Amino acid sequence: MVYRIRFAKYGIVRYIGHLDVMRYFQKVVRRSDLPVKYSQGFTPHQIMSFALPLGLGITSDGEYMEIEFDDSVTAEEIMTALRAHTTEGFEVLDICELPKPLPNTHVDSAMALVSGAEYMISCKDGYTLPFSSEEELWSCFKDFYAQESIVINKKTKKSNEETDIKPFIYKAYPTVDVAFDKGVLLGNDEITRSFGITDNTAHAEKFENGLTLHMCLSAGSKMNVRPEPVIEALCGFAGAEYNPYAFACHRMELYMGDKDLHGLTYKGEINGQ
Amino acid sequence: MRKLALSDEILNTIDKPARYIGHEVNSVWKDPSSVDIRFCMCFPDVYEVGMSHLGIMILYDMFNKREDTFCERVYSPWPDLDAIMRRDGIPLFAVESQDPVKNFDFLGITLQYEMCYTNVLQILDLSGIHLFAHERGEDEPIVIGGGPCAYNPEPIADFFDIFYIGEGETQYYELLDLYKEHKSKGTSRKEFLKAAAQIPGLYVPSLYEVTYKEDGTIASVCPTEGAPARVKRQVVTDLSDTFYPEKPIVPYIKAIQDRITLEIQRGCIRGCRFCQAGMIYRPIRERSLDFLKKYAIDMIKNTGYEEINLSSLSSSDYTKLKELLDFLIEEMGNRKVNISLPSLRIDAFALDVMGKVQDVKKSSVTFAPEAGTQRMRDVINKGLTEEQILTGALDAFKLGWNKVKLYFMLGQPFETDEDVIGIPVLADRIAREYYENIPKETRNGKVAITISTSYFVPKPFTPFQWAAQIRPDEYLRRKSVLMDTLRQQLNFKSIKYNWHDSDTSILEGLLARGDRRVSKVILEAYRQGALFDAWTDYFDMEKWLKALEITGTDIDFYTQRERSTDEVLPWDFIDTGVSKKFLASEYEKARKGVVTPNCRQQCGGCGCNSWNAGVCVETRGNLEV
Numbered sequence: 052m053v054y055r056i057r058f059a060k061y062g063i064v065r066y067i068g069h070l071d072v073m074r075y076f077q078k079v080v081r082r083s084d085l086p087v088k089y090s091q092g093f094t095p096h097q098i099m100s101f102a103l104p105l106g107l108g109i110t111s112d113g114e115y116m117e118i119e120f121d122d123s124v125t126a127e128e129i130m131t132a133l134r135a136h137t138t139e140g141f142e143v144l145d146i147c148e149l150p151k152p153l154p155n156t157h158v159d160s161a162m163a164l165v166s167g168a169e170y171m172i173s174c175k176d177g178y179t180l181p182f183s184s185e186e187e188l189w190s191c192f193k194d195f196y197a198q199e200s201i202v203i204n205k206k207t208k209k210s211n212e213e214t215d216i217k218p219f220i221y222k223a224y225p226t227v228d229v230a231f232d233k234g235v236l237l238g239n240d241e242i243t244r245s246f247g248i249t250d251n252t253a254h255a256e257k258f259e260n261g262l263t264l265h266m267c268l269s270a271g272s273k274m275n276v277r278p279e280p281v282i283e284a285l286c287g288f289a290g291a292e293y294n295p296y297a298f299a300c301h302r303m304e305l306y307m308g309d310k311d312l313h314g315l316t317y318k319g320e321i322n323g324q
Numbered sequence: 325m326r327k328l329a330l331s332d333e334i335l336n337t338i339d340k341p342a343r344y345i346g347h348e349v350n351s352v353w354k355d356p357s358s359v360d361i362r363f364c365m366c367f368p369d370v371y372e373v374g375m376s377h378l379g380i381m382i383l384y385d386m387f388n389k390r391e392d393t394f395c396e397r398v399y400s401p402w403p404d405l406d407a408i409m410r411r412d413g414i415p416l417f418a419v420e421s422q423d424p425v426k427n428f429d430f431l432g433i434t435l436q437y438e439m440c441y442t443n444v445l446q447i448l449d450l451s452g453i454h455l456f457a458h459e460r461g462e463d464e465p466i467v468i469g470g471g472p473c474a475y476n477p478e479p480i481a482d483f484f485d486i487f488y489i490g491e492g493e494t495q496y497y498e499l500l501d502l503y504k505e506h507k508s509k510g511t512s513r514k515e516f517l518k519a520a521a522q523i524p525g526l527y528v529p530s531l532y533e534v535t536y537k538e539d540g541t542i543a544s545v546c547p548t549e550g551a552p553a554r555v556k557r558q559v560v561t562d563l564s565d566t567f568y569p570e571k572p573i574v575p576y577i578k579a580i581q582d583r584i585t586l587e588i589q590r591g592c593i594r595g596c597r598f599c600q601a602g603m604i605y606r607p608i609r610e611r612s613l614d615f616l617k618k619y620a621i622d623m624i625k626n627t628g629y630e631e632i633n634l635s636s637l638s639s640s641d642y643t644k645l646k647e648l649l650d651f652l653i654e655e656m657g658n659r660k661v662n663i664s665l666p667s668l669r670i671d672a673f674a675l676d677v678m679g680k681v682q683d684v685k686k687s688s689v690t691f692a693p694e695a696g697t698q699r700m701r702d703v704i705n706k707g708l709t710e711e712q713i714l715t716g717a718l719d720a721f722k723l724g725w726n727k728v729k730l731y732f733m734l735g736q737p738f739e740t741d742e743d744v745i746g747i748p749v750l751a752d753r754i755a756r757e758y759y760e761n762i763p764k765e766t767r768n769g770k771v772a773i774t775i776s777t778s779y780f781v782p783k784p785f786t787p788f789q790w791a792a793q794i795r796p797d798e799y800l801r802r803k804s805v806l807m808d809t810l811r812q813q814l815n816f817k818s819i820k821y822n823w824h825d826s827d828t829s830i831l832e833g834l835l836a837r838g839d840r841r842v843s844k845v846i847l848e849a850y851r852q853g854a855l856f857d858a859w860t861d862y863f864d865m866e867k868w869l870k871a872l873e874i875t876g877t878d879i880d881f882y883t884q885r886e887r888s889t890d891e892v893l894p895w896d897f898i899d900t901g902v903s904k905k906f907l908a909s910e911y912e913k914a915r916k917g918v919v920t921p922n923c924r925q926q927c928g929g930c931g932c933n934s935w936n937a938g939v940c941v942e943t944r945g946n947l948e949v
Contacts, residue, residue, distance in 0.1 A: 063328065063345045063347050064345075064576070066335055066341040066342050066345055067342050067576045068342075068577075071342065071576050071577050071578070075349075075576060077628070078574060078627065078628030079628065080628070081624075081628035081630070081659075082627070082628040084625075089660060093683055094683075095660060108332070138347070140347065295336075296332060296336065
């Protein structure tokens, strides 16, 4: 049985990179003595995959991994065992059983399904910021978003491309409590999205100044937009110098779907959709 | 979660920030104000290297088992962070509490190889501790060194308050108790060190005065303030009744040794004459089967590692190896844990085991003849014959292996060009075994043989401690002789040759057999910017040459000189249990090419039976060796 497991990554362990997070959980599973399934071949490895890598330095309440376990164990047993063997900074929050695929079909892994990610950007204390209030920040963002296009330099190993990311900023809003108020929710009108989880900033670092911005961005293998270039472009638009260390990012949720996004926390529908 | 010593900005800028954040699985936390002693253990190299070291794990566990002590760790900051710390004045900190090292009672530094000495100075410097021990104030940590390099501590003696000679499990509790007593009474640092010198195995350099003769050799080493004339090496007599970590720390990033280390025994029976480890860890002492079985399971359960490594100098000599491996292959197989088995003599038994735990197509079979001819192998007392090598190799080939690694040294005493030529000739003979005996259809491609030569460095407490190290240009000449001979071999296309760098080896020679005056060279090299000398990317011979020039030190005096057996050597004040007479007689036997049987065949009378432990008290004659 394959399970989709949501976990938080926060505090000091935000400095651990994605590959090391994978190795960490492989060891957690071994310590927990859960009946994990292994692949065939001479060097068997655990059947475990992660939905979307998280950048170094970013915290999260919306990380997902999928692990295949033997049918002899229940979801509750898995949760309890994993929670007993994770250490400070990693918290296993949720578990869903994924349905077994019907004959001649297959269930896409979370890795293949991810199409969006939602982030909270917080302004850190002790830095000179281009915005002194939430109203000013949001007003600036509205003007920024009102542009016809928002072009950034997307650096890859091979090239340095200019890309218009405006259509890939799916949603944006200042604070969580006004998220569903149509008046303050900006975004690509072709995309609808529903939250999968509600406690999505529980493990984020909170700052005194309280200035935040939230964005749902395109994510995954087709088009991955990180939050940092968006903030850099925003600062450029505001005529201010961009200091990457002045902002903290927290990933709130991952989404799947094409035009109709919903959170990865699986709620019992069939065949991975 | 404790507040980090480094800011987000710094952590986001440097390479692998996880090196400095601590909070690893199985790391210990105690409230620092609730303990009497704060101990900081240091491995003077980068985190990933330090986290692979078993010794620190043993001591970390041992110290933290005491309620009155909190032991934390510190490692060398990588050059990127080193520069930032100096620029911003950030003091070096321990990873658990993130507190400055200079606030600790003790700073223990393990000395595993000589090329880390400049990193030792980096640790002291970045901690804000006075580099010279005699300048340290009452509140500065007591700096104590241990490990194999402590067997000649003299080149770095000026930087340490105490050295612990030998195995750490025996006397550290005594030292901590003594410290607690002195701390509560408020006695001075000097008084404490004087009392510490009375604990067996502890060497307090400040209490010994060294004088020199006109020719530069040592005239005398005189203890003062009641310190013992000789410091006796510490030995754990029962390795099955001692500390061992059931819960080793699991780093977040990949350590060099990303696996459980199970030390199955200490010491070695073989008595190879070049080998310092074989001399300073005598006599061979095994851990019991029950001990190893229990720890293997516990350590795997507590960490979740995927591989377990059986560690010892010569694993084939562990008398219960078959039973241990039968147990591990089954238990570890069930848990999908790989078994790593280095230091095995290649014979039918070893090949059978290796076939079960390794992918024969990808792994290699390793031989360490260390010399190219039987005569030379007799000189160094490496009891490995050509027949054994060829038979072992052929057996391996028949079972599917086609990769062979061969380790040799160039520059050992009494070596001639004939011996050097023997190396590629032997490699070629192994290749012939493959091509002549393995039919083309069953071959998995060509045989791949790799020859590695390192540049021999004579080490203290070995029979070769009096020998001259060959000059770097002579090493390179011999290397060329080897290469030229290799090209003439029939199967030279199947043989690759790697040779060890000569600059680092000659420096290693200076530091291994240096005296106290060498400390100024190390300090000057550090001031010139030498750091991470064990890393090829960072090692810069120019800085050391400059240091030698500025300090007016003649490196040849330490490396090229053949010493007379009458000379007072800088490390003579240490009693390792192996007598100088034994070492001298072994040197003479080497000169004549006479072999000494191993400890199980016959006792050689080296003197370490004074501990009545291990092989010295085994009944001999009924084991196949």
